[in-house]
Amino acid sequence: MLRQLRPRSAFRQSPAKLVTAIWESSRTYAGVAAPAPSANLQGIDPSKLTITKTTTPASLVDPKQLVFGRTFTDHMLSLEWTASEGWLAPRITPYQNLSLDPASCVFHYAFECFEGMKAYKDSKGQVRLFRPTKNMARMNKSSARIALPTFDSNAMIELIAKFASLEQRFIPSERGYSLYLRPTMIGTQRTLGVGPPGSALLYVIASPVGPYYPTGFKAVSLEATDYAVRAWPGGVGDKKLGANYAPCIVPQLEAAKRGFHQNLWLFGKEEYVTEVGTMNMFVALKNKETGQKELVTAPLDGTILEGVTRDSVLALAREKLAPEGWLISERKYTMRELSEASREGRLLEAFGAGTAAVVSPVRNISWKGELVGCGLKPDQEAGEIAQRMKDWIEARQYGDEEHEWSYVVPQ
Numbered sequence: 001m002l003r004q005l006r007p008r009s010a011f012r013q014s015p016a017k018l019v020t021a022i023w024e025s026s027r028t029y030a031g032v033a034a035p036a037p038s039a040n041l042q043g044i045d046p047s048k049l050t051i052t053k054t055t056t057p058a059s060l061v062d063p064k065q066l067v068f069g070r071t072f073t074d075h076m077l078s079l080e081w082t083a084s085e086g087w088l089a090p091r092i093t094p095y096q097n098l099s100l101d102p103a104s105c106v107f108h109y110a111f112e113c114f115e116g117m118k119a120y121k122d123s124k125g126q127v128r129l130f131r132p133t134k135n136m137a138r139m140n141k142s143s144a145r146i147a148l149p150t151f152d153s154n155a156m157i158e159l160i161a162k163f164a165s166l167e168q169r170f171i172p173s174e175r176g177y178s179l180y181l182r183p184t185m186i187g188t189q190r191t192l193g194v195g196p197p198g199s200a201l202l203y204v205i206a207s208p209v210g211p212y213y214p215t216g217f218k219a220v221s222l223e224a225t226d227y228a229v230r231a232w233p234g235g236v237g238d239k240k241l242g243a244n245y246a247p248c249i250v251p252q253l254e255a256a257k258r259g260f261h262q263n264l265w266l267f268g269k270e271e272y273v274t275e276v277g278t279m280n281m282f283v284a285l286k287n288k289e290t291g292q293k294e295l296v297t298a299p300l301d302g303t304i305l306e307g308v309t310r311d312s313v314l315a316l317a318r319e320k321l322a323p324e325g326w327l328i329s330e331r332k333y334t335m336r337e338l339s340e341a342s343r344e345g346r347l348l349e350a351f352g353a354g355t356a357a358v359v360s361p362v363r364n365i366s367w368k369g370e371l372v373g374c375g376l377k378p379d380q381e382a383g384e385i386a387q388r389m390k391d392w393i394e395a396r397q398y399g400d401e402e403h404e405w406s407y408v409v410p411q
């Protein structure tokens, strides 16, 4: 049978050397090709990086005018992978369109995963990445889950650091602003056969950003979604797959129709609270019997995204709130529990946590016709814990506090 053996480069200006993919050889079952196992696949080699600079640098947008994810920098970082050779030489090129065969498996079977991470400019003008090892570890978990290739995290961080350094003129220095980095991996195999991609593209683009919500650091109102679930046990809700995000838009639109900023994801007949929009959810409660204060978030049971900000909030809470007497819990909690705590004045506050918004305070939650107040006074936009978390996290992101979470990009 005659088949296309050569994965098409995703680039119009493709590298001179394109490898011949051997994946669609005789190794097929049920009409599905399996990637050819190769003993010595190349890993990512940062020393092979080539840089082609743009000849038409963009003018900078006034930070105040930035809309999240709409403005991009001059360049992109790309790495192609094939099942026969492994990772090809990394390239920084001018930001450009991809050229992909319409049969590329990403378009048909959602072979796509991504990361969200940020580069910050500190008071000395140094560029800093925040906890990049966490993002790379998660990306490897996401890619492995959908049969995309994995990679060496440190090599990728080195490349991302070089890319962020090249684009540093786009990083606003103002507090609350940063360069959002979007590592993305797609399966590029030209096939309608449902099988592991024999070729892939890993690319990173960058977008200068300000506050995620146009309203800034202000409390949002939520609608609890009871007719759809985001993730389920045994599913892929803990992975950062694009396929997890598209189905979230309709419930968000539904919530917006009724005047809410975001939707709150529940799970099961117990109506466990899981995530808020695209963020992890935190609540601060006072125990009914003991009065003990508790900061709670849902546990990583496979349905919850392993958020880097979630992990940072938990670590900071254990470091700074536990000594003040707080109990820090990763446990299941229900909408009923929140509603009861709210009525009894024991729901102190609630907030979402994610890379894009960092911390997003919640004013109330619409649930079964009830508006569950989340502890804020009418003139208050953030609770004490949300405000302190934002300050603590930003201190490490912007390097005001030297901390191992901050990776200083070599100049």
Ligand code: COI
Residues within 6 Å of the ligand: 116, 278, 279, 353, 354, 355, 356, 357
């Ligand atoms: C985040 O909060 O970091 C997200 O995942 C949102 C992003 C998809 C824009």
